[in-house]
Amino acid sequence: MARPGMGQVVILAELMHRFKESDLTTVFLLPTGNHPELEGTTELADIVTTTIDETYSTLTSQNEEVIFITDKSYIVSGELLELQEKLVAERVQNVTTILVDLSGEVVDEDLPYGPLETLWQLDADLASRHQYPAVHPIYSTSSILEGIDLDQRHFNLRQRAQKLLRRYRELRSVVAVHGMEKIPAAELETYQRGERLEAYFTQPFFVAESVTGQKGQSVALSQTLQDVEAILEGKVDQLSVDELKYSGSIM
Numbered sequence: 001m002a003r004p005g006m007g008q009v010v011i012l013a014e015l016m017h018r019f020k021e022s023d024l025t026t027v028f029l030l031p032t033g034n035h036p037e038l039e040g041t042t043e044l045a046d047i048v049t050t051t052i053d054e055t056y057s058t059l060t061s062q063n064e065e066v067i068f069i070t071d072k073s074y075i076v077s078g079e080l081l082e083l084q085e086k087l088v089a090e091r092v093q094n095v096t097t098i099l100v101d102l103s104g105e106v107v108d109e110d111l112p113y114g115p116l117e118t119l120w121q122l123d124a125d126l127a128s129r130h131q132y133p134a135v136h137p138i139y140s141t142s143s144i145l146e147g148i149d150l151d152q153r154h155f156n157l158r159q160r161a162q163k164l165l166r167r168y169r170e171l172r173s174v175v176a177v178h179g180m181e182k183i184p185a186a187e188l189e190t191y192q193r194g195e196r197l198e199a200y201f202t203q204p205f206f207v208a209e210s211v212t213g214q215k216g217q218s219v220a221l222s223q224t225l226q227d228v229e230a231i232l233e234g235k236v237d238q239l240s241v242d243e244l245k246y247s248g249s250i251m
Contacts, residue, residue, distance in 0.1 A: 013044060026068075055083065056083055059087060060090055060092055192237070195241050202245050
């Protein structure tokens with residue numbers, strides 16, 4: 001059985017691996033208690049801290065852009081909000097916070113830990129089918145994508161992709177109960193393209209190379225948009241779902 005929060009940790013490790021190739025400094029404030037799932041992940045951070053005071057001193061001493069990573073338990077305790085207030089008072093503006101939830105608890109609210117710019121919700125259904133990173137393509141969201149500066153083509157493709165995946169998931173529930181023969185002929189193309197798009201969104205992780213034996217891949221945003229557009233418009237209908245899984249770019 002997977003430990004609570006393990007899916008988040010794998011995604012976090014992949015992000016931190018990629019941060020290593022940038023000019024960003026990563027600071028990881030360890031959560032209290034024992035979290036064996038973090039083994040091998042915290043080592044990817046440039047700086048590891050264990051207390052709020054130590055973290056404050058570290059963040060205020062950095063001149064470059066910083067990625068600050070910690071667990072949502074510090075939100076619940078109020079300590080993270082106090083830290084952020086102190087950073088604002090010191091006019092520290094070079095810190096981006098990544099918040100993870102290692103508790104594995106299910107919550108009902110859409111934003112249980114306050115307003116977040118970007119929210120990645122993991123999908124148990126995708127994980128059960130080994131479709132990683134298993135980020136829910138519909139409920140995961142970012143306020144950055146609502147900005148007026150977002151490229152119109154990007155915005156339109158995002159809307160079209162989410163619409164397709166939403167309908168695909170509705171049809172998939174029908175298939176799970178009644179089989180493919182219950183899908184109306186007019187909806188078959190929607191189902192098949194949704195299946196392809198879902199498969200395309202799988203990603204070979206760099207941090208999993210030793211486990212999967214598959215080389216990690218990174219796809220540029222421009223290429224991702226081109227690939228998604230091709231799937232939506234049926235230009236790769238000749239490719240099977242398996243050919244699109246963990247494939248990187250396709251065009």
